[in-house]
């Protein structure tokens with residue numbers, strides 16, 4: 001499959017996601033983390049992920065599909081993959097999630113469904129949607145690198161229960177999480193968000 005040469009992270013539109021927003025988030029994530037991030041080919045919705053009773057998609061099915069895709073990449077080291085879905089995602093214990101990561105597999109997924117202002121009775125606001133998606137992308141990539149949740153309400157690694165949490169936090173890391181991430185990235189100097 002087409003994968004840009006030495007990218008560290010590849011963002012992939014999954015299903016109905018507008019590739020343009022994925023390209024913009026990829027550029028912002030790359031600038032924020034100072035690593036090469038590209039937008040890859042749009043992917044089909046994974047089969048078997050839809051739960052009819054909930055009218056939502058099972059996040060684990062997206063992660064499994066991204067895991068298979070990542071294993072098929074010949075480049076070594078393989079880039080980390082972040083799927084960007086328009087579909088509303090859930091895990092069995094929660095009524096929805098903004099995203100989920102599998103650190104061991106090197107993959108993550110975010111959903112735009114609950115980031116849209118229209119869901120909260122507000123007018124469409126593409127810059128706000130993009131800002132929220134950028135934050136959730138950074139959060140899940142933090143998990144991919146091995147960061148855990150943080151209690152600092154301003155830190156991007158805070159677990160977002162609600163859209164207000166997402167709007168309040170980040171996009172930067174608290175000093176503690178930044179230090180950990182720089183260690184995981186094997187770098188000394190600062191991150192930009």
Ligand SMILES: [Zn+2]
Nearest residue numbers: 139143149159
């Ligand atoms: Zn998280």
Ligand SMILES: [Zn+2]
Nearest residue numbers: 150155174177
């Ligand atoms: Zn933190």
